[in-house]
Amino acid sequence: MRKNARYFYVLFFIVILSFIFWGVGTVDKTGGVEILAEVGKYKITTEEYWKTYDRIYRFYREIYKDQFNEELEKKMNLKDNVLNSMVNERVLLTAAQKAGIKIGDEELQDAITHEQAFMKNGVFDKDVYVNRLRLNRITPEEFERSQRQELILSKMRRLVELSVDITDSADLQLPRESSNEQALKMISQAKLNDIREKALNSYIEGLKKEIKIKVNKKLLS
Numbered sequence: 353m354r355k356n357a358r359y360f361y362v363l364f365f366i367v368i369l370s371f372i373f374w375g376v377g378t379v380d381k382t383g384g385v386e387i388l389a390e391v392g393k394y395k396i397t398t399e400e401y402w403k404t405y406d407r408i409y410r411f412y413r414e415i416y417k418d419q420f421n422e423e424l425e426k427k428m429n430l431k432d433n434v435l436n437s438m439v440n441e442r443v444l445l446t447a448a449q450k451a452g453i454k455i456g457d458e459e460l461q462d463a464i465t466h467e468q469a470f471m472k473n474g475v476f477d478k479d480v481y482v483n484r485l486r487l488n489r490i491t492p493e494e495f496e497r498s499q500r501q502e503l504i505l506s507k508m509r510r511l512v513e514l515s516v517d518i519t520d521s522a523d524l525q526l527p528r529e530s531s532n533e534q535a536l537k538m539i540s541q542a543k544l545n546d547i548r549e550k551a552l553n554s555y556i557e558g559l560k561k562e563i564k565i566k567v568n569k570k571l572l573s
Contacts, residue, residue: 389435389567391442396435398571405434431572439567441505443559448508455503460496463503512555513548 386398409430413420425431465476472480485495 386571387568388571389439389565391439391565392446392563394442394445396438396442401435401438401572404438405431408434435567435569435572439560439565440556443556443563443565444505444508445501446563447559448504451508451511453504453507453511455500455507460500460503464496464499509552512552516548516551 387395388398388401389396409425412425412428412430416424464470464481467476469484470476470481482492485492490498
């Protein structure tokens with residue numbers, strides 16, 4: 353399950369761009385929105401949550417086919433993992449804002465024009481860009497805001513990961529008797545990624561102690 357959890361977090365950051373600006377929340381009987389969680393100044397609505405959950409659920413359904421049943425879903429703790437990931441993302445956004453991390457217009461444009469999904473014959477195509485966003489019910493303005501936010505998150509994660517001193521880490525010590533250099537490099541990279549992942553998770557958990565977080569899990573029942 354540890355392997356599945358690591359895979360889940362990678363998946364989460366890949367798919368988040370496609371839904372991050374869909375809607376602003378579920379309308380309740382009073383005409384307001386249902387707030388599932390508050391992380392500092394950021395809010396997570398039930399609509400945001402369920403759209404995120406639905407996409408990740410369908411992704412696993414495509415992978416496991418008929419094996420992905422209610423029992424496996426509970427074993428993976430999917431509902432809580434989705435919520436925790438959304439909370440962690442907003443924790444990082446709060447930290448990035450305090451650190452003054454920003455994305456300029458040129459950097460944003462460069463990221464969008466180099467996105468494979470928007471290319472035709474190896475070159476960025478504006479019509480492909482607009483049509484793909486339209487199919488996903490996202491305006492260019494909404495996508496650019498979400499892309500800017502994802503780039504900020506990437507910078508923040510990278511900053512934390514690179515701050516880890518791994519030069520003397522015992523976890524990276526590899527057996528020297530192996531003659532397969534490529535295998536050693538793969539093992540070393542896997543261990544390095546694991547160390548950086550742990551550092552990022554520890555950093556986020558530390559930030560949570562300093563940020564006001566309120567979650568209403570009753571809305572998920």
